Amino acid sequence: MEIIMEALPALGSAWQLILQPVVLGYLVLGVVMGLCIGVFPGLGGIAGLSLLLPFMFGMDPILGLALMVGMVAVVPTSDTFASVLMGIPGSSASQATVLDGFPMAKKGQAARALSAAFASSLFGGLVGASFLTVFILIARPIVLEFRTPELLMITIFGLSMVGILAGRVAIKGIVAAGLGMLIGTIGEGASSGDLRMSSYDFPYLTDGLKLVIVGLGIFAIPEIISLLRQDRAISQEPELGGGWLEGVKDWWANIWLSVRCSIIGVIVGVIPGLGGSVVDWIAYGHAVQTTKDKSRFGKGEVRGVIGPESSNNAKEGGGLVPTLLFGIPGSGSMAIFIGAIALLGSGQIEVGPAMLKNNLDITYSIVWLLALANVVGTIICIAASGGIAKLTTIRFALLAPFLFMIISFAAFQSGQNLMDLVALLAIGFLGIMMRRFDWSRPAFLIGFVLARPAETYANQAVQIAQSQFRKSLGEGFEYIFSPIVIILLIITVISVVLGLRQAKNILAEGDVQSGSKRAPLVFLLIITAYIAYAFYDAASIPSYSRDRTFPMFVAGVCLLGCAALIIRMMLKPETNTIFADRELNGEDADASHRLWPTLFWFAALLGLTALFGFILALGAFLFSFMKVRAGVSTIYAIIYTACGIVFMCGMAWLLNRDFPPGLLQEYTNFPWPFN
């Protein structure tokens, strides 16, 4: 009661702060900027906030907060555009939206998918804010209950979603997830800095691969290449069905799913250290498990869009708890947010344990600015979705070079190294092959995203538990098997059992025909060889280092899976589902262009960049692609190229980013942007 008596006046003064025309104006400004930046894959809150930072110094705190919160809040809303329209996971928060959103766009229902997603985002944001208003007062002790074993258990729960997304052959899904985890462990180990699958002679890999590159490579590139080969628009239907109103109705019909997923989002968001990487998968898994007819998931089931989208905006609200109460950022953008808050005014807002006591009104202002930004952002997005959905009817050959340009730029921003583009192409090729042979790409991505937390928390939990056991047996068990761990363990087991039973019905990659034995077997053998080498590589790390245990364990399990798959391939006839191969049947087989020439275009962009730098290479690439592949007139191609380059330079100038330099730039000294 006492708490509420304190909270109510603070809530009142928070609303007084927010509801000033100038504050709302700054909020809208922030929202619009956030939408513009969030639309591009790989550019999210971090890029946007960095842009605002120089203006924060000494700014009136509430105005600065309105601007920044407006920008941060809409990123998970706006990156839905890329997920639904192009199958590109815009950020880690919208990976799962791709699974059903993109198939809906292919069916001509982009507007419906978008507006269902936006309605869910809005609702999730509001549920998140309402929940937080009460919860934030009592959050501190609850958050502190989540120790390392609990964090590890949540990570494992996230990994268990692989069970649902494993595809028709469960072992293939598990090996795909394991492969993702092994790729996630590349680089310096977190424990003692030992190198896995990399060397200091070749420094690029020592920092590991970035999520932007793996996400774009594994999802976006295979889809872009596939659409380009078929040389048609994204939507197979000439007429766009399902307007935005229908999407809102879909959301209303599934409101309880939306409520539950929002709450999942807030709760997982509250726990520091996990953030966005698991939320959408858990929500997607929940959506699947609570749907009677599971056969439509992966082919354009609207519930598969509503679940993750409800959770990812709610998560932003939840993420404020560790950020404001503990001063520990839940994500990269929150880290900049903390830094920027210190710049505001005369620096009187001190994020951390004293925040609630000294700045409860500011805390509430942030929570409700976040909710308000969601409302504004959603209205803008829904209004725009009908028009933007028309993009799906444009001939894809006209869209593809632009997309290649955007994803190359986005990938390069992650490490500012030409190797980023090479890695993108390599992972993209892996993605194409996984798609072809029906290996679960979502499972791979879950494995990749959760590899680092799983390894770190496992190592830390073991080490701390050992110390607790040294004190006494009782304290050790109490530490490992807390009530939260036991509950999570039960949920995980149930979800794995149910998931594996249902996985056969959920074809996240669509139906794939089987054919000859040779190609699928060759791919499996290559995967097995990589895993075996990863095992050998990890085993050669000295035995006192903890950095070898996790990759060895994962690789060991995967090798068993690979062995089982090889035996099965030897025994089964070539019509078995294990030999799924997209090139033999269906749309890829009927495509008007072959895989290699299409991939060559993208590789050519990379090669030219290595020689002449990104901007010159881009000019040559855009022009010749338009002229040769899309077959447009010279004038059209010139205009297209010019627009593309101006756009790219404008964006880089605005965000103060560089382009990849090539060999030519080593010897010459060009002015920006050619340097």
Add this chain to the structure above:
Amino acid sequence: MSTFKTTRRVAASLLAAAAATFSFQAHADGHSMDMAGKTVEWIIPFSETGGSAKWANFYAPLLSEALPGQPTVVVKFMPGAGSTKGANYFQEQEFEDGTTIFGSSGSTQFPFLLGDPRVKFDYADWNVVLASGTGGVAYLPPDLAAKMDGMDASALKDIDFIYGNQGATRLDLVPTLAWEMLGLNVESVMGIKGRGDGRLMFERGEANIDYQTSSSYLSGVTPLVEAGTAVPMMTWGALDDDGNIVRDPTFPEIPTFKEVCESTEGCETSGEQWDAWKAFFIAGFPAQKMVFLPNGASDAAIATYTAAFEAVKARPDFAEISGKRLGKYPQMTGAAAKKALDSATKVTPEAKAFIINWLQEKYGVSLN
């Protein structure tokens, strides 16, 4: 596309607004270098989220105001290989017009001092224009702090301590070596992403000893001390003009490690171990973060930047705004910065050998 044009307009108008604000601030100087219309790139070899980012974001707008012609100062983050990547990149930059500067930190200094094979840079080539100091505070849970007899930590020797460690060769080696010298049995749990995670581990009761740099201690631990869930144990201290360790000016009431060591049996404030600890403390804290111009910088450029940072320090509100953000530590320019750089990047071969051997024995970390 049309939406994006809007961003550019918005940004352009924001820029215009900012330019208008700056132009009101008159500046009187007669430097040879006019930087009007230029863009200064300040390379920070860490991600947007760390302490160096906070430090650079604090200084960037002030520096922009103070440089002649008010150039735009942008902070450019180049993380990788624990800051070695960005430092190697900076080493390759040639001086042109003073629009490239670099911000290093203790985590850049340590691999350099320890001879990490990835280090391809040399501090001796660079030109320091600012050195910012900081300090650090170790703290304990109240029940363990109560066991200390004044400054005597002998009673803590039979306790199993757990500490969230960012990495054996990072700044964390200063606290871990200090605790070892006191005879404490501290087990390092590795893989902590930042000191904030370490504090959270302490708050959750998983770790029972921790340290924070001064600014994080002020914002994150002081409330815990007030709430009675943490008690400060000691600071690393600060250096006086003669190079002696004295009490930290930000925390004059907390004893230094040196004092605690003197009061604790078995801990020596002389000899090889102490010298090694002191050398790495000096490299890591009193001149933790520095701003450099690249190899071959002109005297005019060095003078211009030095004057600009002096102008920032001379702001009437500087003590107030920097005290909150950076703590009460010397922000050194000119000769003082050079002296700080010297002491931060030179350790005796004995100290280096001691630490390398200690890392090998304690953590199995091999630096060759």
